[in-house]
Amino acid sequence: MRVLRPKLWAGRLDEDCGNQDATSRRQSTIRRRRRPHKRLGVVALMGLVACAMVTSVVLYVNGAASQRIPPHSVATSGGTTVTLDAVSISNNYRELVGDLIIKPGPALVDPVTDSLKQDLTVAVTSATTPVRRTYSRGMLPGVFPVPLTLAHNVERWPFDSYDTGPITVELFTGPERLPERANLTLVDGLTGWKVHVARVNNANASSPYKVQLQRSPSTMLFAIVILCIFMAIATVGLFVAIQTIRDPRRFQAPMTTWYAAMLFAVVPLRNALPGSPAFGSWIDLTIVLWVMVALVISMLLYIAAWVRSTSQTGSKADARAPAL
Numbered sequence: 426m427r428v429l430r431p432k433l434w435a436g437r438l439d440e441d442c443g444n445q446d447a448t449s450r451r452q453s454t455i456r457r458r459r460r461p462h463k464r465l466g467v468v469a470l471m472g473l474v475a476c477a478m479v480t481s482v483v484l485y486v487n488g489a490a491s492q493r494i495p496p497h498s499v500a501t502s503g504g505t506t507v508t509l510d511a512v513s514i515s516n517n518y519r520e521l522v523g524d525l526i527i528k529p530g531p532a533l534v535d536p537v538t539d540s541l542k543q544d545l546t547v548a549v550t551s552a553t554t555p556v557r558r559t560y561s562r563g564m565l566p567g568v569f570p571v572p573l574t575l576a577h578n579v580e581r582w583p584f585d586s587y588d589t590g591p592i593t594v595e596l597f598t599g600p601e602r603l604p605e606r607a608n609l610t611l612v613d614g615l616t617g618w619k620v621h622v623a624r625v626n627n628a629n630a631s632s633p634y635k636v637q638l639q640r641s642p643s644t645m646l647f648a649i650v651i652l653c654i655f656m657a658i659a660t661v662g663l664f665v666a667i668q669t670i671r672d673p674r675r676f677q678a679p680m681t682t683w684y685a686a687m688l689f690a691v692v693p694l695r696n697a698l699p700g701s702p703a704f705g706s707w708i709d710l711t712i713v714l715w716v717m718v719a720l721v722i723s724m725l726l727y728i729a730a731w732v733r734s735t736s737q738t739g740s741k742a743d744a745r746a747p748a749l
Contacts, residue, residue: 504530507547507594509571510612511620514587514638518700521573521589521636523611525549525556527566533598540565546597548604551590573636582702583640583648591625591633606631617644617699644699651698655712658687659719666726670733678731684724691717 508526515522527547535542540563547566549556551573560566575587595604611634613620619639626632640648662684669680695713702708 504532505596505607506530506610507596507607508610508612509592511615511636512570514575514615514618518577518579518587519575521575521587521638523571523573524568525571525594526568527560529566538563543598546602548595548597549592550595551592575638579703580707582700582706582708583645583698585640585700587638589636591635593633609634611636617641640700648699651694652708652712654694655691655716658690659716659723662687662720662723666723666730669730670726681724681727681731684720684727688717688720688724691720 506528508528510524510526511521512524513522514520525547527545529541529545533541533543533545541560542562544559544561545566546557546559549571551571554572556569556571558566558569573589573592575589577587578585592609594607594609596607597604609622611620611622615638617640619641621637621639622634623637624632625635665680691713695709698708
């Protein structure tokens with residue numbers, strides 16, 4: 426048997442140590458090259474999140490206050506003004522409810538008692554059931570709700586819009602009870618909505634009004650952020666599962682409960698969407714459904730990684746066990 430000399434052993438050890446040092450230096454150089462890219466990515470992500478947060482706050486503050494949309498022509502001959510304050514929308518987005526406020530002009534008010542000098546009747550016509558209110562002499566007109574039917578296209582959520590039918594407000598005063606078309610001033614008091622009012626025919630000063638509603642930019646941004654959260658949950662779940670199935674040694678048992686929590690968090694996030702779009706809409710068929718499918722597949726992959734890790738551990742234990 427040939428015995429190596431001590432000098433030869435020392436030379437080989439020096440050569441191995443030199444190779445290890447060169448390899449470690451190359452790895453450290455690669456790591457230093459990767460660090461600036463990682464830092465740049467983290468900074469870009471944090472900057473994007475900060476810009477989205479500031480934009481949402483600015484848009485909300487800009488659209489939170491009530492806006493008064495002026496009429497398109499002068500008041501009635503008696504100086505009476507009519508204001509419609511939009512207050513709420515039904516849950517199925519089929520009806521807009523507004524408070525109609527009547528302020529009689531000087532020709533109809535007694536300067537001593539500040540009450541009506543003659544009877545006043547207000548008639549509001551729209552696509553819903555017409556509303557008619559009569560105030561007798563000596564009374565003051567109050568505020569009463571007016572329902573307006575909405576034609577909507579929910580399929581375009583969150584870029585959906587809603588339109589009312591033609592709206593007219595007529596005043597009946599005096600013994601002749603002749604109708605007089607009143608001009609309407611709309612107050613946008615709806616949170617998360619932008620209200621626009623226009624006449625059906627702009628060339629006609631007495632043409633009926635038409636109200637259009639759209640979601641505010643802050644509401645749209647909020648919906649887009651929630652959808653991005655859905656995509657992030659699915660992406661992270663698949664990434665962790667794929668990395669674990671490639672190397673079962675990375676398996677961590679508590680992560681299975683994390684997958685279950687992410688799966689059960691999909692429905693509450695779906696219900697948190699502004700406006701709660703109807704179930705079965707495009708958001709469910711294109712995003713929510715496939716996010717749940719991705720999470721279920723990720724959970725199955727993670728369980729497969731657990732099976733591989735337990736089988737490998739069992740085979741190693743059998744190999745170490747002494748033969749009887």
